[in-house]
Structure formats: C-alpha cells, structure tokens
Amino acid sequence: MSQGKTYVVTGGAGFIGSNIAEALRRRGDRVRILDNFSTGRRENVETLGDVELIEGDLRDPQAVRRAVTGADGVFHQAALRSVPRSVDDPLSSNDVNVTGTLVLLMACRAANVRRVVYASSSSVYGDDPALPKVETQAAHPISPYAVSKLAAEHYCQTFARLYGLETVSLRYFNVFGPRQNPESKYSAVIPRFLELALQGRALEVHGDGEQSRDFTYIDNVVQGNLRAMETPGVSGEVFNVACGTRHSLIAIAEAIGDFLGRPLVREHVPSRPGDVRHTLADITKAEQLLGYRPTVGFADGMRRTCEYFVARFGAASEPGRRAAARP
C-alpha cells in the first residue's frame, strides 16, 4: 500500500469516515476531512490527531474545491444515511446524497484527483427475494434513500466513462462497530439495541425480528475502501462489501444479551415502510478483483462493539458480562 499521500474523507466526522481516516493516519497518509457535522461528531475528529478539517457542506462548491485541491484520492462517505429518514424527508436525502455527490465529482474532475471511492449501499438491490445479491443483478430501490445512493453510483460511473475521473462504488451491507451513533431516531439497529440494553429498556423490534442482514464489521469496510483506492484497473466498477453471512435482529438481541449476561426484553412494533426483508451479499467480485477478505466475523465484531459501547456509554452495574457474544 502507498505511503504519504493526501486523501480527503468526506463525512470523516461520521462512523465509517472516521474509521477510514484513522486507518489512513495509522499508515502515514495525510488526511483532510470535509464534514458539516450534521450527523457526525467533533470528538470523532479530535481523536484522530493530526488531520486537516474543512468544516463545510458537500453541496457548497467552494468548500468542496478547497477540500479536494491537491488530493490524491477521495473517500466519499458524506451522506444523509437511513431509509426512514429518507421516507420522512426525501428531498433532503436527494439533495445531499445526489446533488452533493455531483458537486464533489465535478470538483474532483477539475482538480485532477486520481480516484473517488464512493460509499454506496446494499439498499439499491431492493426487495428482490433472490439471495445472495450479486452486482450483476438489476437494482430495484424501494426507498428514496436507495434511489439516491443508486443515482450517485450512476453519476460515479458516468464520470469515469465520460471524463476519465476514476471512480469505484462500494455497496456496503449494514456496517457496525465502534463510533456508530446510537443517539437518533434514525440510528442503525445494533447501536440502537445496545443503547436501549445499557439503559435497561426494552429493545424495539420492527416486525417479527426475523428479518436478516449481512452485518459487516467496520474493519472489513475500511479494508475494502483502501483496496478500492489502490487496485489498478477497477475504475467504473461496483463491488459488494460485506461478509457473506446473514443474521436476524433476534440474533443481534441475543448476542447483546449474552454479552451483558442477561436476557433482554423485546417490544415488537410495526414494520417500517421501505425496509427490505433480507440482505446477503455475494462478495466473490471484491475477493477476486480487489483481494478483499473479511477479517472480522459477526461474533468477534459483536464482541468488540459491545465492549466499545459498554466502555463508552457505561454499564458499570451490568452483572456477569461474558467475554464472547453468540455467533
């Protein structure tokens, strides 16, 4: 892997972006973060040490130009994440996720940035029951969020074809791990369950809880990003980034209960519109073309995540925590 380059991480104050930024710093690259802190946190940037912060909006061409000038590559993570948020407010999701990406691509082209690695989403596949999802399968988005992530993917591919700006899109499947934000009604399920469990409250489960996801620990996603930036000959491509296994929401609740050493109460509420029933990735393409290999599986990832949340959000009174979560 290269040393001493300058990389921009859009959304670097967020969950995935700050973990990518940390990995880049660790190997000696220079990091510039563009973030407007709409969902990201200042403490995520502060813990990174020596990084350049450009506080600004992805939709502001001047801020984006400042951020990408002189950069070797851009890890584009900034977006309004969450299916339910997009169902509540489709215009904002479109504005940030689609227009914001277009502003970024135009600035990268003008600044001769070599490559943009774009954070796409498994949601683009929609609710087609065929599993596992392969990149050649037609996309059938069923939420405004999924439409926005797919539209930005198409912009990335179009810029690669039309202008020679190298772009690679990574379809992440439910990422989890340290620094994921539990404190919003649009939080992802694992941090949300952990927060409720640590507060001694019932876990709110949408539907029967048997819906499943290819939950992917953050280290695997960071690895996928670094490989997507470095690997020659993959511009314009789309890759699934996941583990290739799936786990239900009930299994998540049980893993957290095992870790905390007590069964957790579940409260079932109606399913959410726009949510897909199951996700599972075929990761063969990323394995073959990027050399991607998931190194942290679900059980190990759950244990590390539980440890982080207990240390961060406290559970000194939790009795009999066990060292391992159920696989």
Ligand SMILES: NC(=O)c1ccc[n+]([C@@H]2O[C@H](COP(=O)([O-])OP(=O)(O)OC[C@H]3O[C@@H](n4cnc5c(N)ncnc54)[C@H](O)[C@@H]3O)[C@@H](O)[C@H]2O)c1
């Ligand atoms: N977390 C997942 O499971 C998952 C799954 C699939 C895809 N993704 C994608 O990965 C990326 C990162 O997700 P995350 O989980 O780290 O989310 P996050 O909310 O923690 O991070 C997003 C970051 O983008 C910043 N941001 C939002 N709008 C902005 C704007 N207009 N200008 C500048 N910065 C802005 C936020 O402040 C935040 O720091 C997103 O593009 C998301 O769509 C995430």
